[in-house]
Amino acid sequence: MGQLLVILAHPSISDSIANKTIVEGIQQKYPSAEVRDLTALYPDFKIDVAAEQQALKSADTVIFQYPFFWYNMPGILKHWCDEVLTFNFAYGPEGDQLKGKNFMASFTIGGPQDAYKATGYNHFRIEEFMKPIEQTAHLTQMNYFDPVYTHGMVYIEGVYNTVEGVTERAQAHLDRLFQQLDNIQG
Template identity: 45%
Template structure:
């Protein structure tokens, strides 16, 4: 199974978690790592090139820090530009049908903050529903997310362990 990890972090060089994850993912030859902010520093996305990448892979992963209850802006722009009507959805838009989709995300706040009655009032499952809806609309199979929470308090060793766990998770046949 060929896996494409689309990373969206506007300050990846300052990220302990997402940078660690990316470096570990790059060591695995069965995983293609695609850093949107590095490829498109001007924000001008090449839809044809991105669609070609999607077609070449069986599992699509969005990796991002959880920003304001969603993804960083360039990933949303990517969705708007790349997932075109007639290509990704609509009666003729079947190019992604049957592919698997995973979210790999991190939160600064602890898991307890992301539940009913918690600081943020909603679970991660509830907050990531738009991504699930996107997968459904485009014919992809939404797989359980890989989420690391409370990252502000994690040691370097815990972050390295999470990077290894992410690679293992993405290599599983689900």
């Protein structure tokens, strides 16, 4: 497998059940994968653009790993995109540094699947919320692969889910992610 880069955007990965399980599983299966924890690297949101662009250039496959926040990616990941995916690096007349690299999003969703449909309380399917990320991949000439996501990935003690249930769903998510990576890497 080529070089795998995981851009992790979680506000507190140490407190996470699902994202932590997924990232640890990636690191176990792919020990050479580079995981860039944006919150740990940039708690002040001051992105080292050169370092991030170099990590991207060294990668064959890029995964965004994050919890789904307010129908989108966490703020630090959006800020990272704004700062790192620049004109004449990622797009524009000379912006071909990401051309041909594989890209996919892997994210966890707290709410139930039934909430994400026209008659659900969020009104839209997850795929509809993913259009900006899909277009970003196309603009940067990356090979876009369908995202891997899982619902019901939040635990609120005594209110919603169990630790065991979230852990099981995270493991199933990880299995689907590995299958997708195996397909991508051929």
